[in-house]
Amino acid sequence: GQNIDQPTEMTATEGxxxxxxxxxxxxxxxxxxxxxxxxxxxxxxxxxxxxxxLEEKGRFSSxxxxxxxxxxxLLKELQMKDSxxxxxxxxxxxxxxxxxxxxxxxxxxKP
Amino acid sequence: NAGVTQTPKFRILKIGQxxxxxxxQDMNHNYMYWYRQDPGMGLKxxxxxxxxxxxxxxxxxxxxxxxxxxxxxxPLRLELAAPSQTSVYFCASSPDSLGFNEQxxxxxxxxxxx
Numbered sequence: 367g368q369n370i371d372q373p374t375e376m377t378a379t380e381g382x383x384x385x386x387x388x389x390x391x392x393x394x395x396x397x398x399x400x401x402x403x404x405x406x407x408x409x410x411x412x413x414x415x416x417x418x419x420l421e422e423k424g425r426f427s428s429x430x431x432x433x434x435x436x437x438x439x440l441l442k443e444l445q446m447k448d449s450x451x452x453x454x455x456x457x458x459x460x461x462x463x464x465x466x467x468x469x470x471x472x473x474x475x476k477p
Numbered sequence: 478n479a480g481v482t483q484t485p486k487f488r489i490l491k492i493g494q495x496x497x498x499x500x501x502q503d504m505n506h507n508y509m510y511w512y513r514q515d516p517g518m519g520l521k522x523x524x525x526x527x528x529x530x531x532x533x534x535x536x537x538x539x540x541x542x543x544x545x546x547x548x549x550x551x552p553l554r555l556e557l558a559a560p561s562q563t564s565v566y567f568c569a570s571s572p573d574s575l576g577f578n579e580q581x582x583x584x585x586x587x588x589x590x591x
Binding site: 370374397399407408409410411414416453455457463464465467468469470 | 508517518519520521522525527535567571573577578579580581582583584585
């Protein structure tokens with residue numbers, strides 16, 4: 367079967383750093399996405415990894431290890447507006463367009 | 478560009494009623510998708526389309542139907558609504574380039590079946 371695991375909820379303090387992990391077991395691998403979803407809104411794209419290593423984009427970075435079936439999203443200098451759910455999604459090898467989605471991690475930022 | 482638009486934003490249905498959720502995109506994307514999102518669950522693919530006239534089932538197609546007569550529009554039809562179809566429905570689209578293929582989402586339709 368295909369499965370993606372993320373922690374259900376995490377809490378962090380404004381100005382701090384938080385790491386959200388994602389592990390996956392899928393039928394092959396053809397890319398991993400991170401999306402942000404504020405409560406009551408649609409998901410919006412954050413990052414994409416297809417090769418091992420770290421991709422940095424401003425305060426957000428995403429890491430991938432294909433051999434371990436593992437990724438993390440790193441958020442630095444947390445702001446209150448970062449309170450949202452973070453969704454990990456994997457594209458299986460046999461698809462160019464379908465994604466398998468994790469349940470998402472709800473991140474709560476405290477002052 | 479308006480991106481992906483969905484109507485209505487909210488709807489309450491009675492058991493057994495039918496309705497159509499509308500979705501349109503103006504980015505000339507060939508790929509379009511319908512998802513449902515239940516509380517605490519990941520997005521589940523209902524149906525998808527790789528171009529006008531071509532549709533296929535996703536993970537959870539039972540109780541739904543779709544059509545794709547144009548590149549822009551991808552309506553989702555619910556026949557004989559059931560309480561299990563209470564959910565938030567998202568339509569999305571993506572370009573058909575190989576490799577990186579970001580999905581763009583509409584604002585969602587929140588449906589309650591009573």
